[in-house]
Amino acid sequence: MRTVTLALLAGFTLGVVAPAHSADLDYGVLRGADYEPEVQVIDWNGVYFGGHAGYTSTDFNFGKAGRTDLEQALRSTTIEQEFKISQSNTLRPGVGHGLSFGGFAGYNFQFDEAVVGFEVDYTSLNQKSLSSDSIGRRLVYNDGTYASYFVSTNSRAALQDYATIRGRGGVVLGSFLPYFTGGFAIGRAHVGSDVFVSVSEFQDALQTVPLGGLTRSGGTVKERYALGGTLGAGIDYAVTQNIFLRAEYQYVWFAQFGDHKMSLSTFRSALGVKF
DSSP states (O other), X not given: OHHHHHHHHXXXXXXXXXXXXXXXXXXXXXXXXXXXXXXXXXXXXXXXXXXXXXXXXXXXXXXXTXXXXXXXHTTTOHHHHHHOGGXXXXXXXXXXXXXXXXXXXXXXXXXXXXXXXXXXXXXXXXXXXXXXXXXXXEEEXXXXXXXXXXXXXXXXXXXXXXXXXXXXXXXXXTTEEEEEEEEEEEEEEEEEEEEEEEEEEESSTTSOSEEXXXXXXXXXXXXXXXXXXXXXXXXXXXSSSSEEEEEEEEEEEEOOBTTBEEEXXXXXXXXXXXX
């Protein structure tokens, strides 16, 4: 009986002491890390610059092209004073498209998750378009005499490059910075028109008694600058604290380059460095 009692007491003691000792042993292989992994916080403050490349589509408005040259060719004539035939032609719009590239630089100010700043950029594209129109009519002067005329215009335009200065505003989402942008633009273009006008005047409606007439031609090609505006949106992605990638859409419109008006849309990507 004593032997059985001692065996039971020994077994009970081992059952209590063994778990206690096991709880004291910590091999560190059955538990995960005692800390959360550190999340990288991107600091968007400061100066940045980079290069961009993309695809641009340019709309050319030729509606009034050549009118200045026609007005010059028809100055002091009766038919221009009475009928403004220099405004007879209305040219159809044109479209140019292709690759564009350039560079940009700016400065960011970060306030918690909000980022505001300004940016300047330059884009080279050299996009071209052509348009033409012609018209002929018969007229009756105020004095009862008659005239017939023919006017033609051949116009061309090439948008060489442009630059913008814009404000930016965005919100930080982890490593991403989506933003909106808007500001002012200035563009450089070569524009010109070749014009031809012929006027014949007659005493009678059947045009059997001529009174005279004129035939004139002219045209110019000039380098012109125009101011405009720009709106856009994009997203920056921080690869590291100092290197970022960008995808952006930009719309730019210009006032008249002489008799020509232009606007463009650009989708582009960029690589930038910030400090």
